[in-house]
Amino acid sequence: MSNSSYSPDWDVYFTFVDNLPAFFSVDLGLADIAPMQDKPDLIEIVIGLQQPDEDGFPGEGEWEVLEEMEDTMVSTLEARLEAQYVAKTLNNGRRALYFYTGETLLLEQLMEEITAQFSSYAIEYQVSEDPEWNIYLEYLYPDEEAMLKINNNRMLQALEEQGDQPHIPRNISHWLYFKSEQDRKACAEALQEEGFTVQSMAETQDVDGMPFELEVYREDKTDEDTITEVTGLLWQLAANYNGDYDGWETIVLQENA
Template sequence: MTDNWGFYERRSASEHMRVLINIGYKGAYPLKDYAELLSITINLYPVRANNRTTRNFVKELEQLESKLEHWLSQTSDAIYIGRINAARRLEFYYFLDSSRFNDQELNDWLEHNWPYRAQVYRKPDPEWSFYTFMLPDALEELFIHNAQMIYALIHKGDDIGQPRNVYHWLLFREDVDRREIVPMLEKRGYVIEKEREGRTDQGYPYPLVVSRFEDVRLDTVNERVREIHGLIEGSGGRYDGWGSVMKLSTFNRMRRSVKRSLESVEAAVRRMLPRRDA
């Protein structure tokens, strides 16, 4: 099974959760030999209190996640399906073949590898109903795409905190629905990009491009996508993605400039040197 990890945020009436899930099992679950759900819950308060910086706090949790996944995979072939991070707790979830798992061995491992209390719980879940609960809905799938895009921008040197024109592509089944949504979007501060040609799709022949001038931090983009998705969901519309120009930080602009200069010098030197086969 190929891993395909997705990250998104889910809001309920009582809490705000950040969910990481392996979507790679979406087309194959449930796996009949893995009929038990294992959860390991970490109380975040003592962990946070024992770390002076957020960086160390996150690092300690990441190390636990990595070591725990490796140990459970090696000892019981457990399948790690993801985690849920709420304000007060962090929960790791696995599916098990109960015949290959030993509760006491896990408790002993936690005793030696984790200095804080951890709550361990497992129950039968042959239908993988909890995995179904964790799977993203249509809006949450957009959040996963947002996280992937922003990660790619950061990796390329984008300063995501810099404001820029951020474009959103919308599609509609009927032209009347597209025209009716325009004043609602303008009222919320969106600019209708009449000069930009949108992309059509089968069943959605009426595109609309809108923009706002703002940063592309994940929270900003998710909130904007949530707003637009909510507006057009009941109007025969479909959200089709967003994009923006890159805004490199000063350091990355200098680094790119130096790289281009070095490449130009290298190319000039190559032209000056005689060819070996001449």
């Protein structure tokens, strides 16, 4: 890829589609350069699972062949169509793979070759015009709540890799941004009622119309359940006051002093 600003950044999140559980795996790095003008056509390939469990996910014995099919499809479409692989989903007994491309003339031939190789599976595909990459940006890409969970998981993984002991409470700093000073003040008061301490209030460069920064901290553990609860509270309070929650950081505690 010629765009020097792009770096692959795959991650996965859990959600619901039509009230059924689903996993979405998405290349988040593409959001910085989407849409790619030379790849206006969306290819969606759907594989019907043979052994789905009660939640519609693959049984233990089916993962290997699904990975083989994915590798084959990705390598073939990237090499022959210069397609950009953007995401895959898993729900309701189906694995779906998504690509964008500017060349579809060979797609029918390539898909015939692929389906012949995996003839025991029901494989369907469709091509649609999507020059603005709306499917990627509005359907596949995580919303704010899902992105919060992704960022939490990344932070928790980094702490774990450094030997952090999540059961030990410590100060955790959080950042929020608001459209107005009045909204920031009101949210700060609400957070203080929840046991948070205001660390600082600053006015930053006006990014996305939210220049009023609020930094707060509170002593909490860093286990997944606690972080999910705390960040969910902060995300909701920020939204209540027309603001955005922008994440957290803390120190690594390797042993209980």
